[in-house]
Amino acid sequence: MSAPALDLDGVTKAFDRGGRTVLRGVRLEVRPGEIVWLRGRSGTGKSTLLTIAGLLTRPDGGTVRIGGTDTRGLGERELAMTRATRLGFVFQQHNLFGHLTAIENVVLPAVGPRAGARRRAADMLAGLGLAGRTNAAARNLSGGERQRIAVARALINDPALLIADEPVSGLDLESAGQVLEQFRGAAAQGRAVLIASHDDVAGRIADRVVVLSDGRLTADTPVATPEGA
Amino acid sequence: MNDLRFSLRNARVLGARNRSYGFFIAVTMAVALLSAGIVGNATTSAGTATRESSMMRTVEVDSTGATTTVVLNQAKIDEIRAMPGVVSVLPWMQSGTSLETETGEQVAGALWATPRMPVGQPPVVAVLPGRDADAALADDEVLLPGRLAGADLSGLLGRRIRVEYTRALTAESGEAAYRKALVVGLYDEAIGGRDGPSAMYVSERAAVAMAAAGRQVTPDALAARVGFPKVIVEVADAGQVEPVQRRLAAEGYNASSVQSQLTALPPLLGLLRLVGQVMTGLVVLLCAGAGLSIGAGLVRSRRRDIGLLKALGFANGRITRLLALELGLFGIGAGLAGGLLGVIALVAVRMAVQGRPLLGFELPDGLLLPPAARFAVLVLIPAVAMLAGGVWPMLRAARLAPDEALRD
Numbered sequence: 001m002s003a004p005a006l007d008l009d010g011v012t013k014a015f016d017r018g019g020r021t022v023l024r025g026v027r028l029e030v031r032p033g034e035i036v037w038l039r040g041r042s043g044t045g046k047s048t049l050l051t052i053a054g055l056l057t058r059p060d061g062g063t064v065r066i067g068g069t070d071t072r073g074l075g076e077r078e079l080a081m082t083r084a085t086r087l088g089f090v091f092q093q094h095n096l097f098g099h100l101t102a103i104e105n106v107v108l109p110a111v112g113p114r115a116g117a118r119r120r121a122a123d124m125l126a127g128l129g130l131a132g133r134t135n136a137a138a139r140n141l142s143g144g145e146r147q148r149i150a151v152a153r154a155l156i157n158d159p160a161l162l163i164a165d166e167p168v169s170g171l172d173l174e175s176a177g178q179v180l181e182q183f184r185g186a187a188a189q190g191r192a193v194l195i196a197s198h199d200d201v202a203g204r205i206a207d208r209v210v211v212l213s214d215g216r217l218t219a220d221t222p223v224a225t226p227e228g229a
Numbered sequence: 230m231n232d233l234r235f236s237l238r239n240a241r242v243l244g245a246r247n248r249s250y251g252f253f254i255a256v257t258m259a260v261a262l263l264s265a266g267i268v269g270n271a272t273t274s275a276g277t278a279t280r281e282s283s284m285m286r287t288v289e290v291d292s293t294g295a296t297t298t299v300v301l302n303q304a305k306i307d308e309i310r311a312m313p314g315v316v317s318v319l320p321w322m323q324s325g326t327s328l329e330t331e332t333g334e335q336v337a338g339a340l341w342a343t344p345r346m347p348v349g350q351p352p353v354v355a356v357l358p359g360r361d362a363d364a365a366l367a368d369d370e371v372l373l374p375g376r377l378a379g380a381d382l383s384g385l386l387g388r389r390i391r392v393e394y395t396r397a398l399t400a401e402s403g404e405a406a407y408r409k410a411l412v413v414g415l416y417d418e419a420i421g422g423r424d425g426p427s428a429m430y431v432s433e434r435a436a437v438a439m440a441a442a443g444r445q446v447t448p449d450a451l452a453a454r455v456g457f458p459k460v461i462v463e464v465a466d467a468g469q470v471e472p473v474q475r476r477l478a479a480e481g482y483n484a485s486s487v488q489s490q491l492t493a494l495p496p497l498l499g500l501l502r503l504v505g506q507v508m509t510g511l512v513v514l515l516c517a518g519a520g521l522s523i524g525a526g527l528v529r530s531r532r533r534d535i536g537l538l539k540a541l542g543f544a545n546g547r548i549t550r551l552l553a554l555e556l557g558l559f560g561i562g563a564g565l566a567g568g569l570l571g572v573i574a575l576v577a578v579r580m581a582v583q584g585r586p587l588l589g590f591e592l593p594d595g596l597l598l599p600p601a602a603r604f605a606v607l608v609l610i611p612a613v614a615m616l617a618g619g620v621w622p623m624l625r626a627a628r629l630a631p632d633e634a635l636r637d
Contacts, residue, residue, distance in 0.1 A: 051632040056536075056540055056631040056632045057631070076544060076545055077546075080539070080542050080545075082542075083541070084541065084542020085542065089540045089541070091540075095533070099241075099242050100238060104238075108235065108541065109541035109542050109543070153541070
């Protein structure tokens with residue numbers, strides 16, 4: 001059996017301001033091909049958990065393993081390389097560079113030969129129905145188009161783990177459905193997907209739902225696939 | 230997308246957001262370039278003129294000084310000629326004459342028969358057809374000033390004249406003596422020189438003959454015993470003037486040169502050079518300030534972008550390089566804009582002073598660009614200064630914690 005794409009073990013995190021403890025010994029595994037939906041009320045630490053899982057911040061305690069590699073001993077450069085090659089991020093506000101074109105945003109983090117990355121990006125955008133928008137400036141695209149481009153950018157280096165923070169927030173149902181389909185496709189190709197979302201539509205594609213409450217995971221249950229889904 | 234291209238796109242956005250900085254840097258740069266171009270070309274022109282002017286390659290030795298008198302005879306001439314750096318030593322003397330034409334018309338004013346030398350002479354403005362202006366004079370040829378005591382002498386060009394001079398009979402008396410000569414050319418008497426505006430140039434032999442007659446000696450005796458009032462020492466190049474002059478002075482000669490008087494920049498040009506230096510300093514300060522300010526602005530306005538780049542796997546060093554490239558490209562853009570403005574200003578100056586001296590200096594033909602190396606340095610100054618000013622904020626920006634940056 002392969003190692004989990006993400007393995008959080010006893011992760012704790014407190015913020016200096018007021019010493020508030022946000023995460024208290026969180027344990028979470030996400031396996032390749034699995035989509036995990038992280039739920040919880042605002043302020044319960046979902047985003048903090050994602051930034052720790054995404055190696056953007058270090059936990060105060062516990063371990064974070066990516067594909068079986070303990071990340072505690074990694075330096076800044078190795079963490080950056082791990083983020084570039086093994087992790088993909090999708091943010092709530094898509095976070096594209098507005099002055100770059102769609103395809104330039106996608107290839108920006110690409111590792112390896114440029115020509116290959118550009119070809120891959122063009123194929124991905126075509127697969128998302130954005131073939132005619134590859135050279136449009138990101139600032140001129142709709143919210144749904146931007147978020148699909150953000151997903152394509154997260155997948156450009158073929159990461160083992162895709163992390164998404166409120167990826168469908170603010171999108172209409174059709175756009176949200178398209179974005180979620182991208183996640184489903186990524187999981188079908190063997191990638192692990194961790195999605196934090198208030199929105200119940202995430203449940204349509206998730207294999208498991210975990211609930212974060214008061215800094216702890218209080219529930220970890222499979223999601224029943226709706227009939228006909 | 231490679232980092233250079235990404236930075237280029239970001240630099241365009243940065244430039245659009247900081248137009249006022251770019252404008253001031255470009256204008257200041259242009260003024261610095263303009264003054265560097267004018268001062269550089271005027272100085273080069275002056276230097277070339279100095280190097281090329283034969284007057285600058287001569288040292289004058291006078292037989293009488295403040296405290297000493299030296300007989301500048303042939304022996305002394307030979308002694309001076311043997312000094313290192315000396316090319317030739319030419320005797321100088323003047324004899325008073327008056328002229329009349331073949332038809333007996335008197336020419337108003339006295340003329341001084343002076344040996345025509347190959348160095349340090351006023352320019353010839355008219356010669357007989359087919360004759361080289363610099364050709365040596367035969368013993369029966371003369372060069373006259375274009376004007377003498379307000380009278381135009383151009384009508385004498387090509388005519389035969391009679392030169393009257395004095396042959397001494399005793400120490401206190403003499404008689405008129407005559408030589409016939411052909412006026413082969415006219416020189417520009419307005420150009421100042423050691424010979425004065427009423428010199429009549431003759432061959433060295435003719436000048437010596439007239440001077441000897443005035444001293445009641447033969448030409449050979451004049452050279453051997455009596456000596457000449459001055460000798461003109463020609464040196465190999467302008468750089469030899471000072472050492473030769475020092476050596477002559479050390480050996481008791483009363484030596485002087487005009488070189489030092491003509492190599493200093495005139496006050497206006499010196500002022501312009503100061504303006505250029507101040508402007509260059511201002512460009513450096515302005516750009517360093519802009520680098521600090523824009524760099525600090527990058528930390529504030531680009532926190533989220535930097536956090537995003539980190540989330541996408543960009544390491545601190547790469548982010549620092551990207552920010553440095555952005556600032557550097559912005560600086561190069563401002564520098565090139567300043568360079569272009571400066572070139573336009575230089576073209577305008579060139580057109581405005583076409584064919585005329587500027588601030589007392591003749592400028593060379595063509596664009597008045599400063600030397601290529603100076604131009605390149607000026608254009609690169611904004612980029613370097615901006616980078617220097619932006620180093621600290623850039624390093625701070627690159628070290629932002631990614632989660633903090635993304636949270637903003």
